[in-house]
Amino acid sequence: AQSVTQLGSHVSVSEGALVLLRCNYSSSVPPYLFWYVQYPNQGLQLLLKYTSAATLVKGINGFEAEFKKSETSFHLTKPSAHMSDAAEYFCAVSGTSYDKVIFGPGTSLSVIP
Amino acid sequence: GAGVSQSPRYKVTKRGQDVALRCDPISGHVSLYWYRQALGQGPEFLTYFNYEAQQDKSGLPNDRFSAERPEGSISTLTIQRTEQRDSAMYRCASSSRDRSSGANVLTFGAGSRLTVL
Numbered sequence: 001a002q003s004v005t006q007l008g009s010h011v012s013v014s015e016g017a018l019v020l021l022r023c024n025y026s027s028s029v030p031p032y033l034f035w036y037v038q039y040p041n042q043g044l045q046l047l048l049k050y051t052s053a054a055t056l057v058k059g060i061n062g063f064e065a066e067f068k069k070s071e072t073s074f075h076l077t078k079p080s081a082h083m084s085d086a087a088e089y090f091c092a093v094s095g096t097s098y099d100k101v102i103f104g105p106g107t108s109l110s111v112i113p
Numbered sequence: 114g115a116g117v118s119q120s121p122r123y124k125v126t127k128r129g130q131d132v133a134l135r136c137d138p139i140s141g142h143v144s145l146y147w148y149r150q151a152l153g154q155g156p157e158f159l160t161y162f163n164y165e166a167q168q169d170k171s172g173l174p175n176d177r178f179s180a181e182r183p184e185g186s187i188s189t190l191t192i193q194r195t196e197q198r199d200s201a202m203y204r205c206a207s208s209s210r211d212r213s214s215g216a217n218v219l220t221f222g223a224g225s226r227l228t229v230l
Contacts, residue, residue: 006155032216043204043221044156051214090155094217100169101146101208101217103155 002027002093004104012110019078021107023065023091026072033074034092034101035065044090050074061085086111115139117222119205125228126195134190134225138207145188146206146219147180156204162188195229202226 007022025031033050048059055067061084065076074091091104118137126132138145144163148156158172164185173179177195182188192199203226206219 032214034216034218036219043223044206044219045221046218049211049214049216049218051211051216053214098144098163098168099217100158100161100172101219102158103148106153106155108153 002031002095002099002102004091004093004102006091006104006107008107009105010108010110012112013081014112015083016080019063019076019081019085019109021076021089021091021109023074023076023104024072025074025091025093027093027095029095032094032096033065033067034094035059035063035074035076036090036092036103038088038090038106040087047076047089081109081111083111083113085109117205117207117220119203119222119225121225122223123226123228125230127230128196130195131191131193132195132227134192134203134205134227136188136190136205136207136222138186138188138205139209139220140186142207142209142220144208144217145182146208147188147190148204148206150202150204150224152202159190192227195227197229200227200229 003026035047036044038044050067058064090106094101146161147159150156160170162182177193180190202224204224206221
């Protein structure tokens with residue numbers, strides 16, 4: 001079975017500061033890992049995905065995430081926060097390509113001018 | 114269609130009534146998922162289909178909830194004898210397989226917001 005935990009339900013950063021959103025996963029098989037973003041009153045959209053091709057994954061809007069098997073982590077980072085990054089971020093895991101996708105509880109990111 | 118379409122977008126019903134929520138996935142997508150999302154929470158898995166076969170319904174809260182996808186395209190999530198605790202956003206997603214990796218990439222619809230009075 002797969003599961004996801006996200007440490008910190010709410011993170012605040014200053015504009016221009018580093019963004020770090022934490023995700024740890026549990027999976028009985030090599031996982032696929034995802035980050036989705038949800039802007040206010042909108043649906044979820046894919047930010048990036050890990051598929052075992054490379055441990056450092058680059059996504060849209062300058063975000064990237066690094067898969068660390070030894071730490072069972074897939075933390076999301078961005079070097080410099082923009083006001084437009086304020087949103088809810090969800091980490092998700094899937095065991096195989098035809099398996100269900102399980103989401104974490106989410107982290108709400110606020111960016112302070 | 115171009116995206117995942119859900120209807121109705123908003124549904125207000127009285128406790129005890131049955132409701133049906135519809136999802137029209139992206140054409141050609143094999144898999145279809147239903148999630149429930151409470152305010153400020155992550156999407157909670159309910160059930161999913163590959164083609165017309167229901168693969169996993171372990172997330173359905175109780176036997177008042179059911180889903181079908183009879184022709185492997187449009188799906189309906191039905192909630193019988195609704196209760197106030199069923200109030201939430203119900204999201205549908207369809208999935209394509211990433212061609213290079215096989216990863217299950219979900220495309221979400223806008224959701225159906227259910228309010229049970």
